[in-house]
Amino acid sequence: MKLIVGLGNPGDVYDNTPHNIGFMLVDYFVKRLTNNNLEYIKELSGLVYKYKKENISAILLKPQKYMNLSGAVIKSFCRKYKINIKDVLIIHDDIYLPEGRFKLKEKGSHGGHNGIRNIIDNLQTESFKRLKIGVGYNNLFSLEKYVLSSFSSDNLKIILNQFPIFVKILEYFVQDISLNMIFNLLNKNKL
Numbered sequence: 773m774k775l776i777v778g779l780g781n782p783g784d785v786y787d788n789t790p791h792n793i794g795f796m797l798v799d800y801f802v803k804r805l806t807n808n809n810l811e812y813i814k815e816l817s818g819l820v821y822k823y824k825k826e827n828i829s830a831i832l833l834k835p836q837k838y839m840n841l842s843g844a845v846i847k848s849f850c851r852k853y854k855i856n857i858k859d860v861l862i863i864h865d866d867i868y869l870p871e872g873r874f875k876l877k878e879k880g881s882h883g884g885h886n887g888i889r890n891i892i893d894n895l896q897t898e899s900f901k902r903l904k905i906g907v908g909y910n911n912l913f914s915l916e917k918y919v920l921s922s923f924s925s926d927n928l929k930i931i932l933n934q935f936p937i938f939v940k941i942l943e944y945f946v947q948d949i950s951l952n953m954i955f956n957l958l959n960k961n962k963l
Contacts, residue, residue: 773829773830773853773855774829774830774831774855774859774860774861774945775830775831775833775846775849775853775859775860775861776830776831776861776863776942776945776946777794777834777835777842777846777860777863778793778794778795778796778798778799778863779791779795779835779842779862779863779865779887780792780793780839781920782837786920788922789919789920789922789923790865790867790908790919790920790921791839791887791919791920792865793863793864793865793905793907794834794863795834797863797905797935797938797942798833798834798863800935800938800939801832801939802821804939805821805823817836817837817845818833818836819833819834820832820833820834828946831849831853831855833846833849839890840886840890841890842890842891843887843890843891843892843893843894843895844890844894846860846862846894846895847895850895857895857900858899858900858901860901861900861901861902861945862888862900862901862903863902863903863905863938864885864887864888864902864903864904865885865905865907866883866885866906866907867908867909867918868883868906868909869904869906869908870906871906871927871930871931872906872930872931872933872934873905873906874903874905874906874938874941875904876901876902876903876941876951876954877901877902877904877951878899878901879897879901880902881898882898888902901945905934907927907931908927940958941954941958944957
């Protein structure tokens with residue numbers, strides 16, 4: 773079983789903010805799945821969807837604790853559902869990438885991202901897969917204000933235009949395709 777975690781902060785006030793890009797992509801992905809293959813599970817610590825199709829199964833998780841405390845939620849889900857860390861993909865914002873650009877990583881440091889720092893601390897490893905989505909950074913504002921403020925309509929449009937590519941990445945991941953192979957498939961299809 774795969775675990776796809778979209779990072780974000782709970783609460784309507786954080787909708788459409790750079791820090792909630794993970795929540796946004798999970799919601800977008802869920803809307804494209806057929807209801808026959810999707811089951812919503814009520815959990816105290818997260819909004820959870822179980823996806824099952826043929827021999828493929830995955831859990832889509834939106835932790836319902838603030839992003840900087842999401843590591844404990846992810847750890848508990850890995851334990852509860854017996855998910856190996858190699859089968860986890862974390863979706864999060866990256867201020868160092870331009871809007872809509874992305875990076876797939878097998879492992880790495882937190883790079884100043886406190887949500888990732890908390891996950892590393894809780895899982896006691898840097899070896900988990902990540903889909904880093906570029907949200908840019910307008911240094912006219914403090915970093916905290918930028919990532920917790922709504923996207924401009926232009927920036928949001930740029931990012932949403934890339935969501936079909938990100939969904940393809942999630943589909944490949946759920947099919948147990950390696951990140952290197954995903955890159956090859958994306959390049960081959962010119963996505």
